[in-house]
Amino acid sequence: MTQRATLNSVAEAAAVSRQTVSNVINSPEVVSPETRERVLEAIQRLGYRPHTAARQLRTTRSQIIGLRIAPVGNGVSGVVLDQFLHSLTATAEEYEHRIMLFTATDDESETRAYADLIASVGVDAFVLTHTHHDDLRTRWLRERELPFVTFGRPWGAEQEHPWVDVDGARGTRLATDHLVRQGHRRIAFVGWPTGSETGDDRRAGWSAGLAEAGIPERREAAVFDGVEGGRSAAARLLDEPLAPTAFVCASDSLALGVVGELRDRGLRLGADASVIGFDDTPTAAVLGLSSVAQPIAEVAAECVRQLRVMLRGEPGPASALLPPRLVLRTT
Amino acid sequence: MTQRATLNSVAEAAAVSRQTVSNVINSPEVVSPETRERVLEAIQRLGYRPHTAARQLRTTRSQIIGLRIAPVGNGVSGVVLDQFLHSLTATAEEYEHRIMLFTATDDESETRAYADLIASVGVDAFVLTHTHHDDLRTRWLRERELPFVTFGRPWGAEQEHPWVDVDGARGTRLATDHLVRQGHRRIAFVGWPTGSETGDDRRAGWSAGLAEAGIPERREAAVFDGVEGGRSAAARLLDEPLAPTAFVCASDSLALGVVGELRDRGLRLGADASVIGFDDTPTAAVLGLSSVAQPIAEVAAECVRQLRVMLRGEPGPASALLPPRLVLRTT
DNA sequence: TACGTCGATTGGATCGATCAAACCAGGTCC
């Protein structure tokens, strides 16, 4: 460990030029098998690892992917992003890419952070989360033709760019279908006020499920995310004549509120009423709540795949809408 | 944006040599005020940002801090690390440092990752979490005299190194004292089996609190972490004669289990029994559970401070044991 | 006048890699 192994020291050890060593690493096919073998042996023996900073200086490629880490929201669904972070790091590592974190307070400061990271660190690409209507960030990145993927669809539709997302409607549809199969007919939806793209999407799946089952009624409540919201929504719905027997919720937080209200009224989960949440958070898991799980590892893998396609300079890769799955816990 | 601004282009624009520009950035005091002003203006105008890879190549300093991102555990306390991650990134940014993530499956693979990151990326320092008895990683890093801090004390005590931690005993002590002031006398502790350093520490605070209050009995249960564990622990304790009226728990998961069991027995939280968890997770927040909160932002800031001291080459900085605070929710 | 000092600035070498072009057998083709 006395001295770092460099291309030169390896070259000397293998009695070839540094360029040949470089070739062994970057385009092995141009090197004759015998020398290649000898060089590889030297690399092994000296424990040589290419120095990314030096490489970057010449190639202008850092192999670094930037990701903004969002402040931990008050909800319990923050874990989803945490899982995403882990999966993304793991997948990126398989391809010798690294994840670098940064913070930002809003869209505009985030674009400033992009500029900074590109100029100073030379970040190759970005992964964005929390896409929303009229997203400043995607516009900014597109204008500069910088590679990026979003975890979340380009909701405005005026923007075209590679993305990966989970089919929320399909998730609530799965939940609704399951409840229908269990014999439920009065299935309510507890969601957010219209206007939130993700929320509207999730509502659509429930609505379509009921339509398919030939159920005309639409019992629903729109509240802000949180346990209290879920609780009051449930209270309102349960007070109506012919109260619902099942609840499909747009989030685990809402579902927790519903469960709380049910419990307070002496209704047993599973026996008297069913509740299905969204995101399959650890909280849902520990409380035995059924929930729709997003395939986070697959989302991360797909993000990395798309970035790699773009970094190779190939045309815009196909975006992906992945199916969630239903995790059943209470019977 | 046609061409990247470099030291040379700035130098040309300001009609000085590149070294002078470099001096303006790195040791402004050696440059005369007039030229400094002129150079700063040129930097501003061209939007120059030093290229870290080039700098690193010469200085062998990358300004990058490595952090292993742990797979999301099954518990709800994973968020604590998530918060830590955010705070760490934010604090590091203030000092022009960056956080780079990596994964590892165990101590040994983590040390391999260190070696890799140092050789290829040239990471300056590491932040470790989840320290434990006989920690391979800290030994490995110390042997090579690499800068690092741990979030967590060096439990074995055979190891000496900079660390930051939260005083768990003080946290449970706060909780216990609060319950005593509320008039409780039968205060149980729900924790983990002995042998877990963190767990033993948290138990100690509770025990000391009771001693101070002159309460001899030690009602307690040791179970594995999780809601089920908390529930069964509560059941056992409540079945004994003279059941406890309050519970201090080693984690929010355990506390949630206790709350569940209380509810099942028709006992009202606050009125009939009090429960205090640990970690102040969002789950605790949404369910209205009191909990001991770790000062995560301060921990992160202290980690960065210590690393900076070490990177300046100064002798080992003083480690810090930070006090948690009690977050009261149910009355 | 010559010389040493000192603050401010400059020029060349260097970090470790890749790029681009040159080089060098040995063989093919007319």
Add this chain to the structure above:
DNA sequence: GGACCTGGTTTGATCGATCCAATCGACGTA
């Protein structure tokens, strides 16, 4: 025999910064 490939390898220049030694002009001093 000379021109032309071709696969394998080497050499010199370069990316953008910092290190280090040298230079320069102004000034005080013998």
